[in-house]
Amino acid sequence: MIQDWHYRDPYTGKATTILKVLEFQALWRRIIDANQNIGVCFGMSLWKRRRIAAFFTTPPTHPPFFRQVGPAVKRCATQGRALVTWATRMPPTLAPQAQAAKVPVWRVEDGFVRSVGLGSGLQVPASIFVDQRGIYYDPSEPSDLEHILATVTFDSHLRERARLLIDHVVCKGISKYGRSEQGQVSEWGMPGQRVLLVPGQVSDDLSVVKGGGPVRGNLELLRAVHRCNPDAFIIYRPHPDVVAGHRQGRLPDKAVMAYADHISIGGSITDIMGQVDEIHTLTSLAGFEGLMRQRKVVTYGCPFYAGWGLTTDLGQVPTNRRQRTLLLEDLVAGALILYPRYIDPLTQLPCEVETVIERFNDMRLWRPTLLMRIKQLQGKIKHMMAH
Template sequence: MTLTQRQREGFAIISSAPTPEPVPTFAVQIAEWKREPFGRYFPDRHFHFLPMNLGEREFERVWKPRILAEQDPEFLAWGPDLPQPLDALAKARNIPVTFIEDGFLRSARPSASRTPPLSLALDSKAIYFDCRHPSQLEELLGTYDFEADAELMTRARAGITLLTESGISKYNGGRQRTAEEVYGEKTRKRVLVVGQVEDDASVRYGCLSHMTNNDLVLLAASEQPDAQILYKPHPDVLSRVRPARSDPAEVARLCTLVTESLPLAEALRTVDHVYTITSLAGFEAIIRGIEVTTAGCPFYSGWGLTDDRQPNPRRGRRLSIEALFAGAYLLYPCYFDPETGEQSSFEETVATIRTQLEEPQGLARPRPAWRAWGPYGLFGWRHLLPAFVTPVIRKMGSDRDVEDFRADPIRFFRSLSDRKFRIIGRILYPFG
């Protein structure tokens, strides 16, 4: 059975239905820096943010009674899973759960950089990269009658052209280099292996074979013996912000390691074939007419457009590139105006990114104002700390971490996942 245009609203999301009273929404696994826009994006919800790293005892003693005291509460979880105590409570009390992740157009910056997302993916079944379960995106792609929706398909064709001609991607900005400068002259078939953070949820939940980036390079080299193999490790792995399960140096004999920053659109421009585990770069290659091999099961595999090494028996429908784009970029995500919080559209979001890229001064993040009191101490003496702490952060992390620290030192330390670094932050900035 296929869905028609009139049934599109069946894929409702958390903010789509007006309510007389704000819905009590208990949000979990949402880092502090991500919370700021939620009230603006979802004005019909009253959010209660549970602490990160919430222990079972604290949940039972503090949060479970609060949840049960509310009438018709709901859970909002960042990522593919609910913590076990909440999952058990949701099942026992039939509490609705929505999973949330950044959408496919995230920001005008080359990373999340603690800025409000321009789009979000919300799913009441499973987050889109979790291949273990059918998501609403998978259901939409498998059932929607795209060909009957002429207006949608016209938007999809225009949207593909808009992205490919503008070079806009999930993340944007960054150092502008050309493929020729980074790759050198093209003399033969060119294959790009897109590295990912191997312990990232999109890999752990999107690839059942536990494949590493090095395994992917070995696969590409064995199948493309006459091609130039380019291996682009993930920037966070190169900067050691995120851990690697495999060392790029071990496969350097088989490929050209690409360690310089290169916008994704430019990275793909001269490439003939892309190998990836689950990266969104594979989808961006598809809309550019590039052959793609997927080792895992990303949302765009299984529809007849990719060379898939992990079959998905739930998928089998053959989709056009325009239909896949329409489902993933036009119907599934929610787009927002980061200033007003109002819902936006794909086209308006692309326009916002283009405007921000053309006015880079608008991307600059103000540093905390100097005050003679408050969390920065008497006479604001803690404003002097970045001069001494910044070199350490740059050595241990990345330029992105330095930018985040300078913009808000207190929030930077509070949101770190490593407890020992959070403790150091408490020592340096005990207040706020």
């Protein structure tokens, strides 16, 4: 079977080895085994249910979708299985009812390498997190990601894979919502002046609500950055969901320019990261992406990447749980390799992060649907009305 047979990569169709095929099968087996413990999917938006079903399939079927807390908890309790729910759509009655019925609740969220296009624009995710302890953006309780970063032994093989992944992500301009087009280089500030990037966030995002600490919102963040760095050139970058008109958090230009020197809209944030000295953020994923690009990152809240010796932390970090100093490769291995699940948007098979990143090159897989175009038009109208 090793010498006389020929094997094809199920994702690319290219020739491969039996050892690589066994790695693929081991990955699929692990996911199927985990999915067998799921009784119900709860709180999943209609437009993403088909993709969620693919993530949680136990061939030839998948867990049913429920909209009512009582029946969902009852079914899981009867089967002795877990309930998976979208973390931001958990009703307040779910946790106490599940606890009373001794039903485990696993929280689901979008991954950090997600898609080409915005989730708020109805682009389905190619990666998710399934967290059995909590969720990565809530520092008030442990999460699977925090547990991974605090306990896993990152061997040389995993670190080398993470190092190659970092190189690829940086070279290709990969971010959560796709890849950059390598736009033009701009120069900001006076010679020798530090240039700071302040990424805005969605005002009602749970990462801000749960992890922001005393800093509440983009304007307070800008005020704090300006107060701590009065001589720096400050660039404010509104969140793409806000710019698209899909989410809350827009600030009037006049209010922003009271504390910033430039407002950046358009293009990719990863292009700007290569042209600044520091990134100052509340809990934005841009801080993690900045670390991969060797930028100094200052946190004012408590994002998942704070407290591991890689950032300057001005917020409150749970030092009792984050007592370890990590290499950048360790952080990337935990956040992009070990914690998420990925699915190949072409074959719909579970895959690794490297496969999803390669699919970012094929824009046919991310072509907007009619529903997405309607959502985009709606966002533009809301944005125009806001102005």
